[in-house]
Amino acid sequence: MNKKAIVFLLVFAMVIVACGDTTEEAAVEATEEEHDHEGESTLEQVQERGFLKCGVSTGATGFTEVGDDGSYSGFDVDYCYAVAAAVFGDYSKVEFKQLTAAERFTALSAGEIDVLIRNTTWTQSRDTELGNDFGPTTYFDGQQLMGRVSDGLSSSSTLADIDGLRVCTNAGTTTEKNITEGAGLVGATIELVTVEAFSEAIDKFIAGECDIVTTDGSGLVGRRAVNDALNDWAIFPQSPISKEPLGPTYRSNDSQWADIINWVVYATIIADEYGVTRANIDSFDYDAAPEMGRLFGKNDGELQTKMGLSADAYYNVVKQIGNYDEIFSRNLNPLGLYREGGANARWTEGGLVYAPPAR
Amino acid sequence: MVDLIKKNAKSLQESLFSSVGSAVLTVATTYLVINFFRGMLGFALTSDKDWLAVLNNMQLYMVQAYPEEDFIRVWLSVGLTFVLAGLSIGIWRSDDRVKSSQVFNSFFKGGLGVLFFTIIAPTNASFMGNDGSVITEEVFSMDTRLGILIPVAVFCVIFFSIRFTNIKFTVNSSDMVFFYLFIPVALLWFVKLPTIQLDQNNERIIPDPVMPIADTTKIPWTVIFVSFLLSYFIGMYLKNIKSIKSIMSLSWFLLPLLIFSWIFKKPQIDMSVVLGSDLPIFGVFLLWGFLVITFVNNSIFKKYYSTYLGVTFLLTLVGVFSGLPMLAKTCLLLIALFSVVVPAVSTSSQGKRSLLIVWAVALVTLTFLLRGGASDTGIVVPGSSIFGGFSLTWLLAIFGTYVSFPLGVLLALGRNSKLPIIRIVCTGIIELTRSVPYITWLFFASVTLAVFLPAGVEFNLIVRVLMVTAFFSGAYFAENIRGGLQSIPKGQYEAADAIGMSPFQKISLIIMPQALRAVIPTLVSSAITAFKDSSLVTIIGLFDFLTIGKTVIGNQSIPVNFVGHDRENLIFVAIVYWIFTFTLSRRSMKVEKKLGLGER
Structure with missing residues (x-):
């Protein structure tokens, strides 16, 4: 009897260990966090912590991908790396937090992440109501439709051509609203088939359960590159039916942190304008391009130090991650997404990718 | 051999073709089943399936970014x-x-x-x-x-x-x-x-x-x-060593704790904390326990025993809510409980000796595990958690059951208590947690819990999920166990009272063993549910086994190109879940058989 009491006691003790095991860990973290939040700017918090917490998608082909060894890659991921390179001079000092669409803004405002780079569309309500601010757009996306050439559709088709067709899209998103509105405006009657996720919509499209599938252009092109061996899929209309500017998001009222994020994006764009790449960054003639010299801190680097960064912060960004064109083509060209002729081309070539001067 | 075939044919006829209706049913079901398997095999074998999407990602499935x-x-x-x-x-x-x-x-x-x-x-x-x-x-x-x-x-x-x-x-x-x-x-x-x-x-x-x-x-x-x-x-x-079986049971209990706090975690030990805080606390409590064991049955001390107990409990209560190190808090709780049990056991010098050994071993284990669990991890991963994939599923399943089972026992006992406050609190906790869906609790953990906590206090997401999981499955365990408690005849309580057992002894030696034995099937099904439900954490952005297959692999584009190959992965995930839950339910059937459940 006594022995059993002892065993029971011991078991109970171990249960406490099980609880304690996790709670102390949390308690330690709690004191750290408490320390963090006392009126410090985001930059100070990040620098003190020693790594950046970056919110990314749970999975978006080309934008956020997880490789078979658990490593991260993609267009959005590269911008997370770029911010870390600017702040620490070492791109690898990032902790990724994969967020669902529902929880991304809460995570940002609760301070669980420092910056959200998760193919998030910049809209007026999100900008004003949620306590967020949006950085410069890194990717100009827009909703498009995809149908079959064999159904008489082509890349020059318009919304009016989908009259009487079945359209697949994911439920409860702005995508659904856009297509209903757009079709209503041109007087086309469509049969809307809504599914939970885009991959299901594509499956239904392949299975012939719908004639048209619609989502952001980047998603459509990505799937066409993978699945359309017969070149039977056409994406239209030429100019998307909605504007989806995607870019970094951060908490409002911290303009120092906002400036840093903004200028990370601008630095990659300016480097692209001058043709400075990872390969030629050390052999580049900075005397011939004083703007590049200023941006990379080749002379005094005052512009960067005033922001709270080291003089060579943006040099590190381009050296370690590359310029805008490199980031774009590395991640998105294999999916069949190209800059030429679209909104993501350089402003000198008819696109919208533009950066204010570094001066 | 002919007899055998005849016998089988006869039983086949009796069970499958006894009447026209059952014959039709048999044929129809056979047709359906065969076609189902044909369809499955055909699906798996066609050339558009890329089963390498599963094979190539084994590492990701098991440990994610470890x-x-x-x-x-x-x-x-x-x-x-x-x-x-x-x-x-x-x-x-x-x-x-x-x-x-x-x-x-x-x-x-x-x-x-x-x-x-x-x-x-x-x-x-x-x-x-x-x-x-x-x-x-x-x-x-x-x-x-x-x-x-x-x-x-x-x-x-x-x-x-x-x-x-x-x-x-x-x-x-x-x-x-x-x-x-x-x-x-x-x-x-x-x-x-x-x-x-x-x-x-x-x-x-x-x-x-x-x-x-x-x-x-x-x-x-x-x-x-x-x-x-x-x-x-x-x-x-x-096999023949005396206490080997209880040592093994304890080892099984300690193994997950050891794995998660030391082996998997690779703790980075700060020696100054060990020397400055852990060792002194360890020494103080070892001495305290030693003193209690030695003097508890002393005639002078015995007089003030209830005062000592009251002071200890008060100290524990104050200590738990103060800023003491976690080790000190846990030890305080432990010594309070220990003090309750000691007087009954330390009557002989042999009892004292074994008590002292138990106390020392428990303290050493506690200090060791807490130090590992509380230290920073030396594992650097790109994501926020070193647990991902199957290791996360296991973590949630094992620790969910570890914490929630004792909690469930306590809640069930509390709900049956005669003291109104305890009864109302326990009933409240059970009904509150059970009447809200698990997904809602998960969202609560991920989004809302931070708001309720004191300013600046922020728990790791996995810890938050473990907290709500413990309460949620704890409430279900509690209701199952309460069912078992109600099956115990009143005579058992009275008999225990009659031979002069304390309430603690009555519950732990008479009531609980019988009550738990009666509800093993429901307990196992609760554990299986907890294991499967752990996949719901996907909605708050944690990467368990299922999420890896469903969301992550279907997005790998260059150079492997597994975009759109999520069906293969879902089938693989389903098979793995089936293997584990099926094994678990088979084992529990064996345990039931051994205990003679349903026969006695």
Whole structure:
């Protein structure tokens, strides 16, 4: 009897260990966090912590991908790396937090992440109501439709051509609203088939359960590159039916942190304008391009130090991650997404990718 | 033999074709089942499936981003579990002998299964091409079919005829485990699988070259199998040591804690904390326990025992809510509970000695585990958690059950308590947690909990999830256990009172063992539910086993290109879940049988 009491006691003790095991860990973290939040700017918090917490998608082909060894890659991921390179001079000092669409803004405002780079569309309500601010757009996306050439559709088709067709899209998103509105405006009657996720919509499209599938252009092109061996899929209309500017998001009222994020994006764009790449960054003639010299801190680097960064912060960004064109083509060209002729081309070539001067 | 066929035919007729209605049902169901399996096989075999999407991502499935240079820690965790399993099988080695005819019978049945699937497998299968047209291709040629059918049929005939020979050879049923495990481990060395290889342009070579399994997979498994076998023999050797069985039960209890706090975590120990805080606390409480054990039955001390108990409980209460180190808080709680039990046990000098040993061992273990659990991890991963994939699923399942089971016992007892406050609080907790869906609790953990906590206090997401999981499944456990408590006749309580047992003894020695035994099936189904429900954490952005298959792999584009191959992964995930839950329910059936549940 006594022995059993002892065993029971011991078991109970171990249960406490099980609880304690996790709670102390949390308690330690709690004191750290408490320390963090006392009126410090985001930059100070990040620098003190020693790594950046970056919110990314749970999975978006080309934008956020997880490789078979658990490593991260993609267009959005590269911008997370770029911010870390600017702040620490070492791109690898990032902790990724994969967020669902529902929880991304809460995570940002609760301070669980420092910056959200998760193919998030910049809209007026999100900008004003949620306590967020949006950085410069890194990717100009827009909703498009995809149908079959064999159904008489082509890349020059318009919304009016989908009259009487079945359209697949994911439920409860702005995508659904856009297509209903757009079709209503041109007087086309469509049969809307809504599914939970885009991959299901594509499956239904392949299975012939719908004639048209619609989502952001980047998603459509990505799937066409993978699945359309017969070149039977056409994406239209030429100019998307909605504007989806995607870019970094951060908490409002911290303009120092906002400036840093903004200028990370601008630095990659300016480097692209001058043709400075990872390969030629050390052999580049900075005397011939004083703007590049200023941006990379080749002379005094005052512009960067005033922001709270080291003089060579943006040099590190381009050296370690590359310029805008490199980031774009590395991640998105294999999916069949190209800059030429679209909104993501350089402003000198008819696109919208533009950066204010570094001066 | 003719008699046997006659007998079988008769029972077949009775059970399947007893009337016109049942005959129709039998035919219709058989048709449906066969077509279902045909469809499944056809689906798996068509050329548009890329099963490498599963094979190539095994590492991601198991540990997500756990760094490769620390894989030894993962293997060590798996290996330790197997060693402990081997020891246990050796110690609890059953005396059941399996007759060779039974073994051959099971081979025969397995062979019949293979024959069934080979026969019904569709020769042609169709899949939807990307242009929406149906593509039909030959997936299972007659040559392959015959190549499988003939040898398997020959084996089946051999196994079937062996049943009728007079071989009286028997095998120990525990030994069979090793035989069955030996087959896959041996296969690792011979099987060659298609592997993803990249050419110099970093593009995937198609078709994928067939290569032997990597050494980094087969060598660890072989080592683990050998140590499994060795520990089995050691277990048999240790079988007769007196307290070995309770040591083993305790080891099983401690193993997950050790794995998660030291092995998997790679804690970075700050020696100044160990010397400055852990050791003094350890010393103080060891001394305290020693003093209590020595003097508790002293006549002077006995007078003030209730005062001492009250002060200790008060201290504990104050201590738990103060800023003391966690180790001190836990030790305070422990000494308070310990003080309750001590007077009954430390009556003889032998009792005192064993109590002291128990106290010292418990303190050492506690200090050791807490230090590991509380220290920073040395594992650097790109994501926010070192747990991902299957390791996260296991963490949630094991710790969910660990914390929620005792909580459930306490809540069930509290709900049956005569004290109104305790009863109302426990009923409130149970009803509150049970009447809200688990997903809502998960959202609460991820989004809302931070708002309720004091400013600046922020728990790790996994800890928050564990907290709500503990309460949620704890409430379900509590209701199950309450059902068991109600099945105990009143006479049992009265009998315990009559022989002068304390309430603690009554509950722990008379009531609980009977109540828990009565609800084993529901407890196991609760545990299985908890294991499966852990996949719901996907909605708050945690990457468990299912999420890896469903969301992550379907997005891998360059260079492997698994975009759109999520169905293969979902099937794989379903099979793995099935294997684990099925094993669990089979084991619980065996336990029930052993305890004679439903027969007594």
